[in-house]
Amino acid sequence: METQHFSYDNKIVKYFAYATILWGVVGMLVGLLAALQLAFPVFNFNLEYTTFGRIRPIHTNAVIFAFVGNGIFAAVYYSLQRLLKARMFSDKLSWVHFWGWQAIIVSAAITFVLGITTSKEYAELEWPIDIAITIIWVVFGWNMFGTILRRRADHLYVSIWFYIATFVTVAVLHIGNSIELPYSWIQSYPVYAGVQDALVQWWYGHNAVAFFLTTPYLGLMYYFLPKAANRPVYSYRLSIIHFWALVFLYIWAGPHHLLYTALPDWAQSLGVVFSIMLIAPSWGGMFNGLLTLRGAWDKVRDSATLKFMVVAVTAYGMSTFEGPMMSLKWVNSLTHYTDWTIAHVHIGAMGWNGFLTFGMLYYLFPKMWKTKLYSEKLANAHFWMGTLGMIFYALPLYWGAVVQTLMWKEFTPDGLLAYPNFLETITQILPMYHVRVLGGLLYFASLFLMVYNLLKTAASGKCADNEEASAPALHSPKKREKGEGLHRWLERKPIQFMILSTVAILIGGAFEIIPTYLIKSNVPTIESVKPYTPLELQGRDIYIREGCNTCHSQMVRPFRSETERYGEYSKAGEFVYDHPHLWGSKRTGPDLARTGVPGGKMYKTNVWHYNHMLDPQKMNAQSIMPKYPWLIKDELDISSTPAKIRAMTTLGVPYDEAPYPANYDQVANDDLKKQAQEIAADLNANGIDVTSDKEIIALIAYLQRLGRDISVKE
Amino acid sequence: METFTLTFFLSTLNLLSMKLVSHYLQGISDVGFFPSISLLIFFLFFAGMVWWAFKKSNKAYFVQMESYALDEDDMDSSEINNN
Numbered sequence: 001m002e003t004q005h006f007s008y009d010n011k012i013v014k015y016f017a018y019a020t021i022l023w024g025v026v027g028m029l030v031g032l033l034a035a036l037q038l039a040f041p042v043f044n045f046n047l048e049y050t051t052f053g054r055i056r057p058i059h060t061n062a063v064i065f066a067f068v069g070n071g072i073f074a075a076v077y078y079s080l081q082r083l084l085k086a087r088m089f090s091d092k093l094s095w096v097h098f099w100g101w102q103a104i105i106v107s108a109a110i111t112f113v114l115g116i117t118t119s120k121e122y123a124e125l126e127w128p129i130d131i132a133i134t135i136i137w138v139v140f141g142w143n144m145f146g147t148i149l150r151r152r153a154d155h156l157y158v159s160i161w162f163y164i165a166t167f168v169t170v171a172v173l174h175i176g177n178s179i180e181l182p183y184s185w186i187q188s189y190p191v192y193a194g195v196q197d198a199l200v201q202w203w204y205g206h207n208a209v210a211f212f213l214t215t216p217y218l219g220l221m222y223y224f225l226p227k228a229a230n231r232p233v234y235s236y237r238l239s240i241i242h243f244w245a246l247v248f249l250y251i252w253a254g255p256h257h258l259l260y261t262a263l264p265d266w267a268q269s270l271g272v273v274f275s276i277m278l279i280a281p282s283w284g285g286m287f288n289g290l291l292t293l294r295g296a297w298d299k300v301r302d303s304a305t306l307k308f309m310v311v312a313v314t315a316y317g318m319s320t321f322e323g324p325m326m327s328l329k330w331v332n333s334l335t336h337y338t339d340w341t342i343a344h345v346h347i348g349a350m351g352w353n354g355f356l357t358f359g360m361l362y363y364l365f366p367k368m369w370k371t372k373l374y375s376e377k378l379a380n381a382h383f384w385m386g387t388l389g390m391i392f393y394a395l396p397l398y399w400g401a402v403v404q405t406l407m408w409k410e411f412t413p414d415g416l417l418a419y420p421n422f423l424e425t426i427t428q429i430l431p432m433y434h435v436r437v438l439g440g441l442l443y444f445a446s447l448f449l450m451v452y453n454l455l456k457t458a459a460s461g462k463c464a465d466n467e468e469a470s471a472p473a474l475h476s477p478k479k480r481e482k483g484e485g486l487h488r489w490l491e492r493k494p495i496q497f498m499i500l501s502t503v504a505i506l507i508g509g510a511f512e513i514i515p516t517y518l519i520k521s522n523v524p525t526i527e528s529v530k531p532y533t534p535l536e537l538q539g540r541d542i543y544i545r546e547g548c549n550t551c552h553s554q555m556v557r558p559f560r561s562e563t564e565r566y567g568e569y570s571k572a573g574e575f576v577y578d579h580p581h582l583w584g585s586k587r588t589g590p591d592l593a594r595t596g597v598p599g600g601k602m603y604k605t606n607v608w609h610y611n612h613m614l615d616p617q618k619m620n621a622q623s624i625m626p627k628y629p630w631l632i633k634d635e636l637d638i639s640s641t642p643a644k645i646r647a648m649t650t651l652g653v654p655y656d657e658a659p660y661p662a663n664y665d666q667v668a669n670d671d672l673k674k675q676a677q678e679i680a681a682d683l684n685a686n687g688i689d690v691t692s693d694k695e696i697i698a699l700i701a702y703l704q705r706l707g708r709d710i711s712v713k714e
Numbered sequence: 715m716e717t718f719t720l721t722f723f724l725s726t727l728n729l730l731s732m733k734l735v736s737h738y739l740q741g742i743s744d745v746g747f748f749p750s751i752s753l754l755i756f757f758l759f760f761a762g763m764v765w766w767a768f769k770k771s772n773k774a775y776f777v778q779m780e781s782y783a784l785d786e787d788d789m790d791s792s793e794i795n796n797n
Contacts (some may be wrong), residue, residue, distance in 0.1 A: 083783065157782045223783050232780035237767045244763055248756060270752060277756070485772050511752050 002473050004152065007466035008081045010368055012094045014463055016074035017364060019102060020357060021451060023070055027062030028444045034059050035440045037626070038588065039433040041617070044626035049113045051626040053547025057124045058112045063349055064122060064212060066105045071357040072216040073101070073140070076163055078364065079223040080144065083160060085153045085471035089146025093139050100136035104129060115545035116186055119580055120201045122208045123177050127188045130178040137174065141167045148494045152471040155491045158239045162219030164494065165247045165501045169211040172505065176513075177204035183647035184640060191651060194575025198258055198583055199267065203512055206254035213348065214316075215247070217356055221289050221313065224356075228305045228363045234291035240487055242284030247501055249278050251508030256327030259336065260557040261583060262572040267512065268329070274508070275327035282320030289313040304379030308359035311387060315351025319344065334409075337553055337587040339429070340401035343394040350390045350443055358382070358450060365454045371461025374453050382449040389443030393436055400432035409561040417564050422590040427622045526573035529709045531653045532702070534641050534672040539702030541644070542695055543582070546628065553584035554593040554706065567594035567601050567707065574710060577653050589625060594707035602707075606679055607686045609700045631696040636676075641669050675701060 036043040037052045044051045081088060088094050107129055111117070117124040125133070144167060148156070156164075177200055180188035192200050226233050233239065255263060255271030290313055293300065300306045322344055326335050335341065366373045373379060407425040410418035419425055480489040490497050532540060543549070556562050558569040570593050575581055584591075595602040604612070611618065614632055616625035642665040649655045655664045673692065679700055680692035690696070766772075 079783075155779070155782070157779070159783070226781075226783045230784065232784065233782075234780070236776040236779040237772070241763060241767050245760060248759060252752060273753060274756075485769065485775065486766060488772070488775055507755065508752075 003470050004473050005468070005470045006087050007468050009077070009088050009091060009094065009465075010463055010467050011465040012088065012091075012098060013074055013078045013364070014368065014465075015098055016070050016077060017361060019070040019098070020067060020074055021361070021454070023062060023066030023105065024354075024357070025447055025451070027059060027067045028440075028447060030055060030059040030062055032437070032440045032444050035433070035437045038624060039430065039437050041624045041626060046627050046629060048115065048546075048628075048630045051546065051628070053550045053626070054112055054115055054117075056547065056550050057117060057121075058109055060122060061108055061112070061124065062105070063353075064208070065108070068213060068217075068349075068353045068357070069101065069105075071353070071360070072166070072212075072220070073097070074364070075220040075224070075360060076144065076216070078368075079159055079220070080147055080163065083153065083157045083223065084147060084151035085469070086147055086151045089143050089150060093143040093146070097136060097139045097143060100132065100139065104132050104136060107132075111186070115547075117544060117547065118180065118188070118190065119544040119547070119549055119582060120177065120190070120197075121205050121585060123174075123201070123204055126186055127178070127180050127182050128186060130174070130180070133174060134171075134178075137167075137171055141171070145494065145498075152474045154474060154476045155488075156494060156497065157222070158233070158236070158243065159219040159223040161243050161491075161497065161501070162215045162222070164498050165243075165505070166211050166216040166219070168498055168502045169207065169215070169247070169251070169505050172502070172509070173204045173207050173211065176509070177201060181647050181651055183643040189579040189644075189647050189651060192579070192581075193651070194578045194581050195262055195264075195572045197579065197581040198261070198575075199255065199263060200513060201581070202257040203251070203254040203509065206257060207251055209345075209348070210250040210253075213353055214250075217353060218246075218285050220356060220360060221285070221309070224360050224363055225289055225292055225309050225313075228303065228309060228359065229293055229296050229299055231292050231294075231296050234288050234294065238284050238288045242281040242288065244504065245281035246278075246285070248504045248508065249274055249281060251505045252512060253278055253327070254512060256332070257585065258583075259327070259329050259332045260559070261555050262570050262575065264572070270512065272327050272329060275324045279321060279324050283317060286313055286317035286320070289316075302376075304373075304376055304383050305359050305362040307380070307383045308355045308362065311383075312352050312355035312359060315347050315355065315390075319348040319352060322347070333557070333559065334405045335401065337585070338401035338405050339397040339432075339586075340405075341586065343397035343401065346393055346397075347390070350386075350393065354443075355386065358386070361450065361454060365457045366461070369458050369461030369463045371457060374456035374460060378449050378453045382446045382453070385446035385449065386443055389439050389441070389446060392439030392442060394439070396432035396435040396439070400429035403432075404429050408565070409559075411561070411564075417561070420565065422565070423620055423622055426588070426624060430622075430624070525576070526571065526710060529574055529576060531577045531648070531655060532705065533675055534645065534668040535675040535698050535701040536705045537644055537648070537702075538636055538638070538641065538672065539698035539700070539705075540582075542631070542699045543702055544580075546631075548592075549582045549584045551584075551586065551588035551625075553587050553591045555583040556591055556593045562591070565601065566591045567597055568710065571710070574707075577648075579648065579651055579653075592703065592706055594711075596704040596706040596708040597711040598708075600707065600711065604703075605686075606682050606700050606704070607688060609703055610683055610688055610690070610696060613696060613699065628696075631699060632690070632694060634695045635693050636695045636698050638669050638672060641672060642666060 033043060033050075034052060034055050037055065048054075077088060077094070104125075108125055111126060111129065112124065116126050118126060144163065148160070179192075180190045182188040190197055222233060222239065252274035253271055255267045256275045257271075259268050259272070290310070293306070293310065300310055325331055326340070326344065335344075362373060362379055404425045407419045407428060412418050476492055480486075490500070554570070556566045556569045563569055590602065592602070594600050595604065597603055608619070610632075612625075613628045615627050615629075616623040617627070645655050645665040645668045649665070654660070655668075656662075661667060676692035676697045679697050680690055683690050
């Protein structure tokens with residue numbers, strides 16, 4: 001057969017690898033800042049740009065999409081070319097992909113600092129950036145499929161199945177969750193409201209973990225682990241079974257993020273059942289990774305690369321066991337809203353993604369620069385320091401979570417909450433937040449050992465931008481050959497493979513989401529629930545801008561410990577006008593769903609809110625909430641009111657029905673000013689010098705609205 | 715191709731049946747059979763796949779694919795032969 005000569009594009013891999021390192025440093029530095037802010041609120045710097053509510057999404061997005069994202073692309077661009085014996089389809093597409101992705105990361109950081117956010121976790125980016133992501137993702141897919149179609153090796157190795165599943169599913173998830181209606185050139189409201197928005201968001205959120213942090217990294221594992229260990233994969237059969245089971249099952253499990261919320265019970269059960277079943281395929285992957293090293297464990301002792309990979313795969317096994325356990329309803333009733341979740345995701349992010357990335361980089365640099373790793377000793381030091389960092393990060397949080405959740409739920413013999421003041425439960429675990437900073441610092445500092453080591457390695461060798469290679473031309477019979485198994489045939493049919501994996505994920509997605517639309521009884525209507533007033537709507541957008549939902553949930557679960565603390569439990573019908581939902585996923589502060597109920601357990605006066613936003617530490621010396629002085633002095637921008645009202649009307653909020661006058665968008669600001677004056681008058685009467693045109697007035701209006709609708713006596 | 719056709723058929727059937735019965739569902743609050751159907755679909759899918767993966771005729775091919783990622787230059791031939 002004719003031998004063809006070609007070259008691998010190493011330059012693009014090199015750039016993605018450098019970007020991985022750079023964004024890793026940035027993302028973890030911001031994470032360190034976030035950890036510091038929770039331990040010492042002074043690190044919020046009293047600036048609107050640097051409060052925890054804005055810093056936290058920068059950290060999560062930087063680690064997920066910038067650090068891990070570039071790691072995925074480095075791995076795909078390196079392994080795909082070699083597994084297919086072909087250069088990437090188009091150098092142009094490669095570079096558009098590279099620079100496009102970096103531009104998205106930078107614009108994400110800028111918009112988050114400015115408070116431009118949709119509030120939906122891991123999907124906080126606004127609509128223009130969402131469109132850019134879609135375009136760049138298509139460029140990536142186009143380049144990948146182009147390469148696959150021009151391949152010289154007939155069969156698609158297991159890594160490539162995972163890359164294909166990643167590509168299609170992330171596309172489906174991103175588009176599905178980002179359907180939003182713009183009300184300005186940069187901002188929008190999601191088309192979904194309340195329960196539906198929550199379900200779609202966690203269908204996305206959970207599968208961002210599955211198809212951005214897991215499947216591409218399994219593909220990476222299947223390529224780099226055998227390479228680094230120089231051992232064949234333990235079982236190809238197992239890889240087939242666990243691949244299909246994983247892509248089929250993962251997509252169903254999203255509702256486990258919403259247990260005991262106002263989400264319908266059937267959807268919650270669906271989430272639990274499939275989460276438990278997920279253990280099997282996840283552990284299939286873990287065993288396949290670890291058993292690849294059978295008979296070669298002596299190599300692990302000598303190689304830092306393998307050490308990183310072994311701990312990564314073990315962390316994967318731990319997280320994928322812990323995750324399903326956390327989705328059991330009774331476990332979830334304890335762990336949800338606590339730091340347990342934060343510890344859990346960090347075992348995944350630091351252990352699985354971080355360590356596998358480091359392992360890959362330690363393998364890639366000597367390989368591409370055709371030299372030896374500068375210092376195995378330094379790499380070992382990195383490994384131990386990183387491992388210690390991870391332990392010091394996670395253990396205090398697990399401990400703190402248990403302490404806090406038990407405090408939340410403890411009653412006195414008289415049947416009263418033992419710790420009625422939420423702040424007590426935070427103060428109690430604050431030392432754990434301090435230790436967590438230390439863990440994060442260790443992990444972060446260990447990165448620099450790698451940076452130095454890899455730069456030295458690169459300096460001692462030379463990376464050919466184009467690596468010469470040769471392979472026989474592709475000979476691929478069109479039809480299934482005699483005796484050729486079905487999957488074996490499928491493995492050389494990329495298009496069919498892609499369609500089949502798309503079908504596998506769509507079934508789960510359809511089952512979860514379509515019934516929520518079809519079944520009216522899922523979201524019972526509550527007569528007394530009315531749309532927000534224009535001032536409340538503006539206040540709500542300030543709440544979103546400041547990322548209040550990062551620390552405050554708006555979802556009282558039906559437990560006595562919660563109804564005693566917060567008030568009546570939350571119902572699906574309360575959220576029908578909430579574009580987006582603001583249920584939250586973590587309680588660093590108390591739940592706010594009932595904070596506007598007069599005479600309720602959470603009720604506070606306008607004056608209290610004013611003083612509290614100005615300086616929380618003045619109200620409670622122990623509070624770890626940031627100060628928000630700019631809300632007091634900044635004027636509320638009411639020019640956006642008509643556009644916001646129009647957008648909400650389009651989304652089905654009945655501002656176009658009685659009692660609202662026709663063209664309500666044009667007169668909405670009259671209502672806004674009237675309500676603002678009432679609140680300002682109340683504040684003035686209580687000795688606070690404030691005018692009605694400030695942002696704080698709108699925020700107070702919104703907070704005083706929370707839970708008020710269903711407290712109305714009919 | 716069989717699996718493909720079967721899965722495609724099943725998913726179409728799901729969507730179709732969901733449309734047909736949706737107006738009955740609207741009246742009831744208990745739609746707990748959704749998880750059950752889902753479980754059944756997955757079980758059939760999974761059982762079919764495991765049956766196929768354990769067919770004897772695939773064995774030699776699997777052994778070959780297990781070493782696929784290792785280039786010739788990476789291979790230690792004695793190691794491969796011993797396993």
